Amino acid sequence: MLAVQKFYTFDRMNSTINLISLFSGALGLDLGLEQAGFVLKAAVECNQFAIQTIKDNKDNLKNKKPIIIDRPMSLKNITEICDEILKKTTLKKSGCYVLAGAPPCQPFSTAGKRASLKDSRSCGFRIFFKAIRILKPKFFVIENVKGILSAAKKHRPLAERGPGFPQLTPDEEHGSAFIELLDDIEKLCKDIGYCCSWGLINSADYGAPQVRERVIFIGSLDGHFIWPGPTHSKGGNNGTKKWVTLRKALKGINDPEPVYNKFNKRVSNYLELIPEGSNWRALPNNLQRKAIGAAFKSWGGRSGFLRRLSWEKSAPTITNNPKTKATMLCHPTEIRPLSVRECARLQQFPDKWNFFGSVAAQYKQVGNATPLSIGEAIGHAIAKAARKKNKGRHAKKLYCADPMLLRRIIQRPKTMLNPVKMRKIKSIEKAKSWLNNGENKRKGFEKYESISPKEAALVFK
Secondary structure, eight states: OOOOOOOOOGGGGTOOEEEEEESOTTOHHHHHHHHTTEEEEEEEEOOHHHHHHHHHTGGGSSSSSOEEEESOOOTTTHHHHHHHHHHHHOOOTTOSEEEEEOOOOGGGOTTTTOOGGGSGGGHHHHHHHHHHHHHOOSEEEEEEEGGGGTOOSSOOOGGGOSTTSOOOOGGGSTTHHHHHHHHHHHHHHHHHOOEEEEEEEEGGGGTOSBOOEEEEEEEETTOOOOOOOOSEESSOOTTOEEOOOHHHHHTTOOOSSOOOOOOOHHHHHHHTTOOTTOOGGGSOHHHHHHHHGGGGGSOSOOTTTTOBOOTTSOBOOOOSOTTOTTSOOBOSSSSSBOOHHHHHHHTTOOTTOOOOSOHHHHHHHHHHSOOHHHHHHHHHHHHHHHHOSSOOTTTTOEEESOHHHHHHHHHSBSOOOOOGGGSSSOOHHHHHHHTTTTOOBOOSOGGGOOSOHHHHOOOOO
């Protein structure tokens, strides 16, 4: 693991760098970048509640009059939107600014239906890429869910894989959607001259009080730059601090009348029997099957079912709805989900940052946001890159900033099967035959290991 790195800000250089935000949401990523010295000049968002949240909190931004473009983005109108941004902000194409955003992640989320590139929302990446081509910012930042690494262009349910079903098509293999996105970014790099690196980071390693893994792409016209080293670790090793606990994160919170949606009586009755830091497995054996229903026969950890949080651990990933069956976030000592304000604290929003809309709409804005410490760490890395003298190294290249991560991805299978007991045909030999006699490795990622591990300078546990 890397030692804690010294941070640099644009303010130290007696200058600032402007920020354009797409798919802005409640501005989580942008607030983090602001903490690194950036100034938000324009935000593009179409959700009416998120737009109102931005407007209601403008006084809490460095630039209290950002341009807010309130309309949906599409491949057809993104040129018009980019022209409007440039005109209203007086910024110029190929200017020294950052274009940042988190395209809709639902198509790739493991908590969803994994529709992948078949889902029209995945077009958000295409829109972002087109905006890069139009604006040609000096830097760009894209954030998305971990599930994008294994997403397929076309999702086939687990129950329809294995002996007795047709072979997978290339588009149904794990990682096929991600390979297509990488190919698109690589073409962008070659056409315009970016050096773009990507990696998987855990927000807890950067001071956020939740375990939240996210894939980050960082593009630079200045060439290769070193990613920020983690400031925290689970055990507090190698000069880092320990992960921030739920207790520390919520200390002193002013939430006398917490806003949340109640659990139903059935769920509440089960949660009464579950101690802090436990889940459905803490129930008496005779209640477990009834408590989680069909999931009892499923496989995997199922750790989110009837989950009560622990004061002494970091929180799990904050989602759009803390009372959802499989990703529950129950308060450690009360029979209720975490409140909107508590979730916002765990995403590191300032306490004075207010959210607009129904309770569900507020939860959604908070859950879709990026923890501020991630944006801040990325911003510091970009600021440091802007100061360096030998610019342009690895221009026009796309690479994985973490060689260990890339090797793990390459070694993962191109598909997974249900456990034998859940398959229609239980023969191991037929399963191997269906998997092409054990040739079940993903291909296409090797070409992105284009620089040495030492130069990548990004090390994860």
